Amino acid sequence: MSLSIEEIRQAPKALLHDHLDGGLRPATVIELAAEIGHELPSTDAVELGRWFTESADSGSLERYLETFSHTVAVMQTRESLHRVARECALDLAADGVVYAEVRFAPELHTEGGLSLESIVEAVLAGFDAGCAEATNDGSPIRIGVLLTAMRHAARSMEIAQLVVDYRERGVVGFDIAGAEAGFPPTRHLDAFEFLQRENSRFTIHAGEGFGLPSIWQALQWCGAHRLGHGVRIVDDVSVGEDGIAVLGPLAAYVRDTRVPLELCPTSNLQTGAVTSIKDHPVGLLTDLRFRVTVNTDNRLMSGTSLSREMALLSDAFGYGWEELRWFTINAMKSSFLHFDERLAIIDEVIKPAYAKLIEG
Structure with a gap:
């Protein structure tokens, strides 16, 4: 019997792959757009929310990218960045998320003249406010920030420096995002080598829109600690008529070394x-016991939450509390928090809650 979204919402969860500019509340987009005179497809919150998900489902890359042009447009001031981050923390906490790593690209928020530093500080302050508010209301949550560089641009060294500068103030790691095809991660090798020298953690969007070469480069050239999506690693796995899976060398490496996969089921469905x-x-x-984690990617565009993603998997594969606990502990183990902090959340929050759920 599958678990419902409502049931799963009560369980503690950990989220590693969530984009700040892909998770705004439709009502917030409308209010912020009105303040700056930005035209939207609709000024009704329900209709606008539907437009975002339908556009993401359309199969048209142009229409999909248009959705982000609207969210990014309303995130160009300190006040708007603070608000969006605060509401993100509250929304995740309301969904039962106890730890999240939320990523955003500072370079996309400079149109109003803000410096990269002031952008990062506004978002960090917003998360601090939201986490404190949620915790005071009885839904404790902690958020670590990932700073993203756009793989088609040339600011990755600047963003990597920001990761190092703010790593004791809430920034836990680095990421690159954007179109994979034609923009390999090796274009940003200097940034990854700098981060390695500075003992910093990073994930790389790889193995979603592009296949095994993208994953291979992310791991073996750039040294990624996690794979953003990484779903195409399955291309290096063959299942015979006898049902026995044979792993190719890259898939075996990923499983053997426990490289975390930041899987985002609904998002993968939308992108084909x-x-x-x-x-x-x-x-x-x-089934093959890769280090699988379940994630949301873009909650607004996918019309989703982490509880919904897990409910979909429960319905499709029959997963119960034990599997959801496994996904959650995988995510927490794979986070970029310090080891003792990860362990505390696993032992003091996640394991006791799931023990009660499993016992019934």
């Missing part, structure tokens, strides 16, 4: 990486 949740490689990768 898979045809249905039941066909999603998460099932095979879980």
